[in-house]
Amino acid sequence: MSAALALWRALLSLALLGTTTSAIFLLLVLVAAFQYRRAARKAREDAGHVPDASLPPVTIFKPLHGAEAKLEENLESFFQQRYPEFEIVFGARRADDAGLRMAETISRRHPEIPSRFVVSGPPAWPNAKVFSLSNMIPTSSRNYFVISDSDVGVSPNFLRHVIAPLLDPKIGLVTCPYQGVSAGDFWSSLEALGLSVEMASGVMVAEMFEGLRFALGPAVALRREVLEKIGSIAATADYYSDDFVLGNKTWAAGYKVIYSHYVVRHVLTPRPVTRTLGDQLRWMKSTRYSRPLGHVGAGLTYAMPFGVLGLISAAALGHWLLGAVLLAVALLNRIVQSVVVGWQTIGDRQSLKLCWLYPLRDLEGFFIWAASFTGRKFFWRGEKYRFGKEGKIAPVDRPSAPAEGAQR
Numbered sequence: 061m062s063a064a065l066a067l068w069r070a071l072l073s074l075a076l077l078g079t080t081t082s083a084i085f086l087l088l089v090l091v092a093a094f095q096y097r098r099a100a101r102k103a104r105e106d107a108g109h110v111p112d113a114s115l116p117p118v119t120i121f122k123p124l125h126g127a128e129a130k131l132e133e134n135l136e137s138f139f140q141q142r143y144p145e146f147e148i149v150f151g152a153r154r155a156d157d158a159g160l161r162m163a164e165t166i167s168r169r170h171p172e173i174p175s176r177f178v179v180s181g182p183p184a185w186p187n188a189k190v191f192s193l194s195n196m197i198p199t200s201s202r203n204y205f206v207i208s209d210s211d212v213g214v215s216p217n218f219l220r221h222v223i224a225p226l227l228d229p230k231i232g233l234v235t236c237p238y239q240g241v242s243a244g245d246f247w248s249s250l251e252a253l254g255l256s257v258e259m260a261s262g263v264m265v266a267e268m269f270e271g272l273r274f275a276l277g278p279a280v281a282l283r284r285e286v287l288e289k290i291g292s293i294a295a296t297a298d299y300y301s302d303d304f305v306l307g308n309k310t311w312a313a314g315y316k317v318i319y320s321h322y323v324v325r326h327v328l329t330p331r332p333v334t335r336t337l338g339d340q341l342r343w344m345k346s347t348r349y350s351r352p353l354g355h356v357g358a359g360l361t362y363a364m365p366f367g368v369l370g371l372i373s374a375a376a377l378g379h380w381l382l383g384a385v386l387l388a389v390a391l392l393n394r395i396v397q398s399v400v401v402g403w404q405t406i407g408d409r410q411s412l413k414l415c416w417l418y419p420l421r422d423l424e425g426f427f428i429w430a431a432s433f434t435g436r437k438f439f440w441r442g443e444k445y446r447f448g449k450e451g452k453i454a455p456v457d458r459p460s461a462p463a464e465g466a467q468r
Contacts, residue, residue: 071373078366079386085265085361086393092264093405100321107224107321117145118223119200121207123192124152124159125441129243129329134213135163139170143219147174149199151192155179159210186453188441190297197293205287208279212238213325221322222281232286232315233307235275237263238326239408247336248328249414250421254340255326256408257401257418258425262358263319264401272317274350275307279324282310289313298452300445301346323406337428342440344432349451355432363390364423394419 120138128134138148148167152160160177167175176199183191193207204223208214222234237260240252259276266272280303287293290309296302307317331339348355367390374383398418402411411418436447437456444456 065377068373068376071369072377072379075366075370075373075386078360079363079370079389081360082363082366082390082393086363086397088265088268089261089397090400092261092268093401095268096264096319097405103225103321104221107221110220110224110227112144114227115144115220115223116204116227117202118143118147118204118206118219119202120146120148120219121193121196121200121205122148122150122163122210123189123196124150124157124163124210125188127158127162128211128327130213130241130327131159131210132162132166134211134325134327136166136169137213137215138208138218139166139173140216141214141219142216143223146219147176147200147202149176149178149196151178151180151196153180153182153188153192185294185297186445186455187297187299187302188443190293190302193293194297197287203284204281205284206279206281208324209277211327211329212278213241213327214279218279218322218324222279222320225318225320226281226283230316231318232282232313233275233310233317234281234320235272235303235307235317236279236320236322236324237406238276238278238324239402239406239411241325241327242410243328243330245330247333248330249410249417250424251336251340252328252408253398253402253411253414253418253421254425256406256411257398258421260406261397261401262361264405266354267319271311272319273308273311274304275310275317277301277303278326280306282306286310286313286315299350299450300342300440300447300453301350301451304346304350304451338439340428341431342438344428345435345438345447346451348432349447349449355429359426359429362422362426362429363393364419365426366390368423391419394422 122135122138150160150163164177167173178196178199180192180195185191204226206219206222222236225231225234238255240255242249242252263276290313295309296305299305311317367387370386371383374380374386395415395418398411398415402408438445438447445453446456447453
């Protein structure tokens with residue numbers, strides 16, 4: 061047997077293995093999605109039956125950093141909540157921040173909603189967002205918090221649905237699934253599909269097997285007592301994935317973390333393709349450090365790379381029909397995932413309309429996953445950082461002090 065023949069046979073075997081593992085993953089995703097939809101229906105009904113008198117006052121924290129696409133629409137959606145009593149605290153590094161100015165303008169349109177504006181100054185901790193939150197949280201005297209990113213939009217019943225579960229003292233944190241909202245270009249559409257389908261699939265499977273032990277950043281709700289028990293928001297300040305760490309520490313403290321039935325909108329900003337891919341690579345690298353074993357195993361959940369490899373290797377061995385079947389199986393696998401998860405479960409119509417495009421997103425995701433094993437440095441909001449152990453980060457171009465144990 062020639063070396064070339066042996067190589068093609070080995071590659072075909074790898075393709076068959078990957079096709080099998082991705083099919084198994086799809087089966088797990090379908091089961092997890094069914095369980096999630098069933099639980100979501102009950103949770104939605106339960107939240108709707110909670111009387112207004114039982115809903116506690118809430119503070120919403122909104123860290124800001126400049127202007128973004130649809131920022132005004134996103135911020136105003138939080139002022140429009142149908143909820144008995146809430147306030148909004150906005151924070152930024154500088155008083156002239158464009159996002160902060162926009163929030164001030166919107167607040168003047170809604171004088172009935174108490175709002176405050178906090179300028180934190182240059183960040184002294186590795187994670188600038190967490191540093192801003194550390195200055196914002198002390199301004200609230202309330203016991204129920206919502207922390208949400210600036211690129212998130214919600215409907216008027218958002219607060220009711222994420223706060224109601226926290227009335228159960230066993231539940232410490234509620235984290236929300238999200239659907240990606242494209243900026244309108246091709247690469248943004250691929251990214252949005254990944255947010256609606258790929259991200260939700262992984263979280264639902266994790267919840268099915270072990271329950272949630274982490275949180276997702278766009279929107280989380282928790283009680284003050286939980287934050288105090290884990291050591292305040294400063295406990296997350298040395299990490300890029302502060303949301304993951306916040307949920308993980310909540311779980312480790314003995315509380316339950318739940319994946320909400322409420323889906324928020326994660327609005328993407330128009331940017332060059334290099335920036336789009338760079339942002340995704342940064343997120344993927346953060347997973348490499350925060351969940352190393354799971355990140356390695358994620359390589360076997362992709363379908364399209366193995367379908368393409370199967371087509372090429374089988375064709376090289378003269379088995380064109382087998383290669384075509386492997387590619388077709390991979391395509392069908394990802395189309396089904398897009399329809400069932402993105403459309404039926406998350407409610408993203410684009411996941412149905414563009415289900416034929418999701419296989420390409422799967423292929424793109426695989427290459428980004430492979431690239432995540434290279435290098436430790438990354439760019440974030442105009443600054444350069446370096447990943448360290450356990451997902452901790454250190455800014456390269458500005459001084460900072462570790463937040464753990466800091467007295468403020």
